[in-house]
Amino acid sequence: MAGEAPKDKFKAVWLILFMLGLGTLLPWNFFMTATMYFNHRLADLTPANVTVEESRNALQAKFNNAMTLCAMIPLLIFTCLTSILHQRIPQKIRILGSLVAILVVFCVTALFVKLAVNPVAFFVITMIKIIIINAFGAILQGSLFGMAGVLPDGYTTPVMSGQGLAGTFAALAMILAIASGSDLMDCAFGYFITACIVITLATVSYIILPNLEFYRYYMEKNQKDPALEEEKKIQLIKNGDSSGGMSTGGEVRKNLSLLSIFKKIWVMALSVCFSFTVTICTFPAIAVDITSTIADGGLWEKYFIPVSCFLLFNLFDWSGRSLTAVCSWPGKDSKLLPALLLTRLIFIPLFMLCNVQPRYRMPVIFSHDAWFIIFIILFAFSSGYLSSLCMCFYSKLVDTHEVETAGAIMTFFMSLGLALGASFSFFFRWLI
Numbered sequence: 001m002a003g004e005a006p007k008d009k010f011k012a013v014w015l016i017l018f019m020l021g022l023g024t025l026l027p028w029n030f031f032m033t034a035t036m037y038f039n040h041r042l043a044d045l046t047p048a049n050v051t052v053e054e055s056r057n058a059l060q061a062k063f064n065n066a067m068t069l070c071a072m073i074p075l076l077i078f079t080c081l082t083s084i085l086h087q088r089i090p091q092k093i094r095i096l097g098s099l100v101a102i103l104v105v106f107c108v109t110a111l112f113v114k115l116a117v118n119p120v121a122f123f124v125i126t127m128i129k130i131i132i133i134n135a136f137g138a139i140l141q142g143s144l145f146g147m148a149g150v151l152p153d154g155y156t157t158p159v160m161s162g163q164g165l166a167g168t169f170a171a172l173a174m175i176l177a178i179a180s181g182s183d184l185m186d187c188a189f190g191y192f193i194t195a196c197i198v199i200t201l202a203t204v205s206y207i208i209l210p211n212l213e214f215y216r217y218y219m220e221k222n223q224k225d226p227a228l229e230e231e232k233k234i235q236l237i238k239n240g241d242s243s244g245g246m247s248t249g250g251e252v253r254k255n256l257s258l259l260s261i262f263k264k265i266w267v268m269a270l271s272v273c274f275s276f277t278v279t280i281c282t283f284p285a286i287a288v289d290i291t292s293t294i295a296d297g298g299l300w301e302k303y304f305i306p307v308s309c310f311l312l313f314n315l316f317d318w319s320g321r322s323l324t325a326v327c328s329w330p331g332k333d334s335k336l337l338p339a340l341l342l343t344r345l346i347f348i349p350l351f352m353l354c355n356v357q358p359r360y361r362m363p364v365i366f367s368h369d370a371w372f373i374i375f376i377i378l379f380a381f382s383s384g385y386l387s388s389l390c391m392c393f394y395s396k397l398v399d400t401h402e403v404e405t406a407g408a409i410m411t412f413f414m415s416l417g418l419a420l421g422a423s424f425s426f427f428f429r430w431l432i
Helices: 009-033 035-043 050-085 091-112 119-150 157-179 184-211 213-240 246-282 299-323 336-352 369-396 400-431
Strands: none
Touching: 009 050, 009 091, 009 119, 009 157, 009 184, 009 213, 009 299, 035 050, 035 119, 035 184, 050 119, 050 400, 091 119, 091 184, 119 157, 119 213, 119 369, 119 400, 157 184, 157 299, 157 369, 184 213, 213 400, 246 336, 246 369, 246 400, 299 369, 336 369, 336 400, 369 400
């Protein structure tokens, strides 16, 4: 049949979306997990005096919070811009341009491993690079969710799953680098080159995507629907506005359309915003400062944060995201979904009462490493599963021609949650 939708042969489109999802969050995760390298570079000062030492320690102490804030604020701003301008800039330019820009930043980061740079200058340059990759990451992410929403049900899942794997991939790369026993600088160089290779593969994947019949079919179908809608709008304006004010009427209808779409998905939008706010409040700003109480030196202490914090969080976050491919409980209309997200607030005090060091105000209640491991597993799985459900449900609440705009709105609220979490993390870390 001529009108029959083609099949996704060999799950090629699904796999490419997974790869693009991986490329979306991989840059941020590689920066976030390379804490040993960044701390080493910030501590690398020649002839020290008291003032310089104090300055150096301040840079190291502020790095995690500053990194999170420099990541989330541009992510929010550029996600907002993407949601407004996505119809004016072609998808190909948005996605391909973002991937190339991120690749360039990582190539520069790899080169910087071999260059001697003053710690203060290194700190500033690193923050600038984090701002750039998250600005382009926001454009990439917003465009990707909008594109996935146009495809049949289930094609948002590979994007979310790929994003979840990004953290796991980065954590495993860091652990392997430590296990290799190589010099820290050599490990860091190989680490960032690995990121360059993965982003290059994501870029090649996107270039292949338009050649696939399954993808072309749904993109062409989506382009036809808005055209019909515009014809209807023009006809309505002609019938209802004899003064010829078509431009003004069109603008009003665009604003009403955005508001009407938000009214359909506001529960999912606020839910995903809240989910990421709670997650970023504690990870990585608080979780990365939790220290082991079991070992005094040795391998466990060396691998405690790479394994217990980064690997476990990303592994179970990925598991939660991937589970939505086969399970979607509770349903899109259930009040239980927002209620479950609300219960995640308990994780903030639980992590604060673990062995976070240094600490000045709060006591340590959950000192044993096992408590932290249990908390991080439940925290990560609930974050991945519940936020992924929100991102999967929104496309079922709007009409076909509204999906891409709804995807941009959802991505904006997800980024708003990340920015709010980054801002609150300073306060919660100060309380400890």
